[in-house]
Amino acid sequence: MAKNNVGPNRLVVGAHYGLKDWLAQRITAIVMAVYTFVLLGSFLSGSNFTYEGWAGLFAQQWFKLFSLVTFMALYYHAWVGMRDIWMDYVKPVGIRLALQMITILWLVACAFYTIQILWS
Amino acid sequence: MSEAVKEVPKKERPQFRNIHITELPNYRLPPAGWVSILHRISGFGLFLLLPFLLYLFELSVKSEITFAYFKGILENPLVKLVLLGLIWAYMQHFCAGVRHLFMDVHVGIEKDSSRQSAVTVLVVSLVLTALAGLKLFGAF
Numbered sequence A: 001m002a003k004n005n006v007g008p009n010r011l012v013v014g015a016h017y018g019l020k021d022w023l024a025q026r027i028t029a030i031v032m033a034v035y036t037f038v039l040l041g042s043f044l045s046g047s048n049f050t051y052e053g054w055a056g057l058f059a060q061q062w063f064k065l066f067s068l069v070t071f072m073a074l075y076y077h078a079w080v081g082m083r084d085i086w087m088d089y090v091k092p093v094g095i096r097l098a099l100q101m102i103t104i105l106w107l108v109a110c111a112f113y114t115i116q117i118l119w120s
Numbered sequence B: 001m002s003e004a005v006k007e008v009p010k011k012e013r014p015q016f017r018n019i020h021i022t023e024l025p026n027y028r029l030p031p032a033g034w035v036s037i038l039h040r041i042s043g044f045g046l047f048l049l050l051p052f053l054l055y056l057f058e059l060s061v062k063s064e065i066t067f068a069y070f071k072g073i074l075e076n077p078l079v080k081l082v083l084l085g086l087i088w089a090y091m092q093h094f095c096a097g098v099r100h101l102f103m104d105v106h107v108g109i110e111k112d113s114s115r116q117s118a119v120t121v122l123v124v125s126l127v128l129t130a131l132a133g134l135k136l137f138g139a140f
Helices: A015-047 A049-060 A061-089 A093-118 B001-009 B019-026 B030-046 B050-062 B064-075 B077-104 B111-136
Strands: none
Touching: A015 A061, A049 A061, A049 B050, A049 B064, A061 A093, A061 B030, A093 B030, A093 B050, B001 B050, B001 B064, B001 B111, B030 B050, B030 B077, B050 B064, B064 B077, B077 B111
């Protein structure tokens, strides 16, 4: 029988979320790095740390959206990292699954809290 | 002859296993190793204290009254200490992450340069922590 599982027809195994998450972790990291530069720059260069200056920055719609995108990137990034930690140190499947579920619930709660803070 | 060969006792060969938790205190990590494990620890700490940080963020932007309350909370020495720890965790994670991104595109992966960048990460994150801390607590 001819080998039909070589080259482009090779049997690719795995669900690919290893690679997907690895890449997502890098992309979200870049988003957060850019945000950090903007925020840290405006924080350190301001003459003094007042409510008007600080809240004024977060009152603008573009910065609210920029913040939201960054925080969502943060939560995805944290999920990938926490999943790595659980996979490395917690071997019993039941406990690991429970910790992963708690992690997701924790991050989803943080995400909705973030939306509430930014638009209230 | 063949009998003589057989009778040579087997040498005890050293075994290298994964590091055990009881060996941690007398195990010397290179700078890159410190950056690696601190990346993990700082990330975990930031994850755990996310709600606290979000709460402080909420106080700081909600209204002038909550902003004043936020500044009052910062006067507490314990809050100052925790917050400085978190700022350091953020800066450490940030700097080590930037180093990571450069290494992903094969910049600075040689032994000497990676050691140098690891030391740089440790130092720069401490400097940035000091800067942000001084600003937050009103030194400039």
